[in-house]
Amino acid sequence: MDGQVERVVGMVEGAVLVVDAGEGPLAQTKFVLAKALKYGLRPILLLNKVDRPAVSEETCNEVESLVFDLFANLGATEEQLDFPVLYASAKEGWASTTFTKDPAPDARDMSQLLDAIVRHVPPPTANLDAPFQMLVSMMEKDFYLGRILTGRISTGVIRVGDKVHGLCMKDSGVTKIEEGKVTKLMKKKGTSTALVDSAGAGDIVSMAGLANPSIGHTVANTEACISQVTTPLPTVELDPPTISMTFGVNDSPLAGRDGSHTFEIIVD
Template identity: 85%
Template sequence: GAENSKTIDTQINQYNCHFCLEMARPLLRSLWSTTRKSLSSSYCSHPSAPLKPYVSARATGFTRAFSAAPAAAAMAAAPSGALDPSQLRNVAVIAHVDHGKTTLMDRLLRQCGAEIPHERALDSISLERERGITIASKVTSISWKENELNMVDTPGHADFGGEVERVVGMVEGAILVVDAGEGPLAQTKFVLAKALKYGLRPILLLNKVDRPAVSEERCDEVESLVFDLFANLGASEEQLDFPVLYASAKEGWASSTFTKNPPDDVKNMSQLLDAIIRHVPPPTATLDAPFQMLVSMMERDFYLGRILTGRISSGSIRVGDRVHGLRKTDSRVEKIEEGKVLKLMKKKGTSMVLVDNAGAGDIISMAGLTSPSIGHTVANVEVMTALPTVELDPPTISMTFGVNDSSLAGRDGSHLTGGRIGDRLVAEAETNLAINVIPGLSDSYEVQGRGELQLGILIENMRREGFELSVSPPKVMYKIESGEKLEPIEEVTIEVNEEHVGLVMEALSHRRAEVTDMGP
């Protein structure tokens, strides 16, 4: 009413913005009526900012002091000043599915004083909590003995291997978690191969040693199996010299010596945190060079737009700096977009905090650019060199997504057209590089991925978002090399009683399988 209008006019006069009041008044009335919150006093540097469809970008540089999750739920102020790279450690937690990665992350966060509202605190996607699996990689930061540890939790399923591949370039070390009862399994080999390929320094953590069936002899056996796996994957001498720790992530402790129940004064994660500081090298980056960052993760926020996350390769960045996005093609480097850094954010524990600046070696999230995506470089405007990207494995299966043309169409969902389905699939491919989307005929799209679980998660997410669509059965993808048709192959480990070995061998021979190893 009149009182609100008077308050709005008073607020307008308090802002030092160069766009005209005729444009500002209806904008502020709209914001006031929808949010009932005050606006920030950010300086608007463009006198003729055009109106845009997103609330946060209606006037260039005109920002608000609040936002929606995940960008800034109760954001706190972080200490100012970029850290020296020697105080940083960037570490990924990798393992086979259900070997204890996410539980370990919970215990590390608690050890460093973070508030954990529930188990599997980093699994923020609803399907992750429902199914008890990690689907997307997450980055968080913890402090330990004057050092900053950027920890990356990765999925364990082979279908989500693309999440592992795109984060190995952000870290210098990896904690390889192995179930002491099960030993190294198929996905253990996959994630370890990626870590060794990019020169990461590993730490072996034998988890679940508190189980009754796990003995010290069993741990020695698993350690030997892991060492053989390292050697078979071509690990360097430095990588073969990995420390071994014994842990129960469920109980919240890790030890450098085998034990099933450590004393209360060391029944925590301090020995693992100390091992990270000792054995994982700090980033080899310099603060003096121009700013460069490779985008490894991307998410969308309604108010802030694209939030780009990556490790700063060189230099430092402050809020308000001018940067541009670069894309590397076969022959040259293309400039995608130039803009100003509006927000710098960093995940601390389970909360996102705003920071004023960040330096080389740190993992940071930024908002302000609308075009760069995963694999692109964000750099100082004077830099025209794109950083090398991580090579991803190709997809192995495909499915065709199309419009629901059945007699029951329109009863369950609200997004029915091929255009809406295509926009959603393209948006998914931007944030998930392991998925390829190829437009087909009659509003259909070929979606290529790593496995049925990965595509099934995508279908379920779209269903919950109100999409109706038709889906074809999955098809194995083939490729032609030198005129020869090739298909994907996989490595299979089968454990059976001795009397059934012949039947298994006969069944596998029909699939043209080759036996690489057989033993008790």
């Protein structure tokens, strides 16, 4: 879960933080928000389920205050603390910039949320003239296409039929994993996938044609000189796995009746 969140957050310029208007922020809210703030994103707060009878404007204000405190405790900057707030009912399919339980018939859609995304999420910084490079952030396998690599294009342009190679960094230096040709190039269109002929820097794409590169590897254009692509793109740094254990004598009334010593281990 940790790695997946960091890889996805590392591919985007913005985020929508969805919080239940009745329950407020939960444990997973803190975890994902911390990752978004770490990458410098400025999340948009969306208070969902405001159509529920128990949710009032006062309730939403209290939840908004809790979210603000959470931002502050996680070290948010002043710009990140000035987050936009919207109210929504995902079940009924509408969002509003002002609190309401029953929006007008012509406003019962997600247009205000989409407008907020356009206003507050900056466009990607893209260099289309540089050699093509893409960091592989996700991977899946298709029965017909083979390995499908998904990532955000860092620089350059890629087209179907282009020759590419996979790169990774090892102790001995840059290692070429495999050389191949892009056979399929795909983009997300809503909830479906659409085939495209080309894509450029800033786009998130999925490609087929290479069988060996994996998550964290770089896909680069073979036509670029190795001097221009000297090192793979930096990989996402994941938090190391941690575990804390408390050892103590079991002081239960039923412990040690036979003269033996028992211990308890508490794992967090």
